[in-house]
Amino acid sequence: MNLQFWFEFASTYSYPAVMRIDKAAAARGVSIEWRPFLLGPLFHAQQGLKDSPFNAVPVKGSYMWRDMERICERYSLPFRRPGRFPQNGLMAARITHSLGQEDRPNFVKAVYQANFVHDRDISDPQILHAAARRAGLDPLETLAAMTSEPVKQQLKDETAKAADLGIFGAPSFLTEDGELFWGNDRLEDALDWAVRGTLRPNSQN
């Protein structure tokens, strides 16, 4: 079974999903397709927003930052609220698109940790260089994708594809039979659907 995992490097709730998805997918025998896209153009086209909804609607932002603290504590994930939000994930997304699926998870995780644990600027080539090295990649070769015209176009196409699929936020998950799930807290639902074609009955009551 396969699950498409659509994420945006600036997205807060994508961070716990990125850190959790490998283990949760392996437990169910689901393979993950890592697909970074840009959420900014979708926010603008769909909602007329020029900034994250968490900045545009401060009451939502306050809730989200507290919720992130609670969620990361639940999953024992280190988390520090970044000094700037949202960060510019364009270069990281381009690089990821230039990598094969097998090389994506480690690089992606290193970038999210740079953003949400170490409060680094993820548009800075030095930070991306370090992330590539941490992921066991050749840094210079990897960073070449930042200015590659074909990669630029590929990322634009992927972002258009996300819109076509009905995606409006991140993280989003798409099953082979076309079911879309939005949000870190729907990760398990999406994986269960990928396996069973339905949700598991609620077992928490």
Place this chain on the structure above:
Amino acid sequence: MNLQFWFEFASTYSYPAVMRIDKAAAARGVSIEWRPFLLGPLFHAQQGLKDSPFNAVPVKGSYMWRDMERICERYSLPFRRPGRFPQNGLMAARITHSLGQEDRPNFVKAVYQANFVHDRDISDPQILHAAARRAGLDPLETLAAMTSEPVKQQLKDETAKAADLGIFGAPSFLTEDGELFWGNDRLEDALDWAVRGTLRPNSQN
């Protein structure tokens, strides 16, 4: 332990929460304070919206309707997409405020079922009359709250209180120690926090 349950009669995701909360709360020994409020004024003040975000942003609406189907199937809750959305829940909210806590759950459930199962107009006094009767209340006495000046003011005050608490959507849950949780899918988290003062570690992986 106590949990405040803030809901809006027009809110789709409030429907599964309304139907599920009693059992989930009883299983944990948590008592529920049922607090209807009006989301429209908050959407307008916080986001400049004059309609539900699910109408203002169609891609979000499409997702929500499919998600509601999946969720209601999971919980074995009957669900029919209403012909009109959002409905006007003002009268139902006023009536609920005039009731003691012990009389609220059954009336509230009857109104949500009228909306999301039977596709009835919940601003129609006849429908509210039937809901009151189904809840074992005196219908005429109950419906008097629709035009009561003190009740009108009480609901306005509650809606202002919701805004003060940082509420921006429904359903929302507030613990005694001030933690806010938003969304039907966070009901169990909110109840667990009410009991333990923290989230349960994730057990689904």
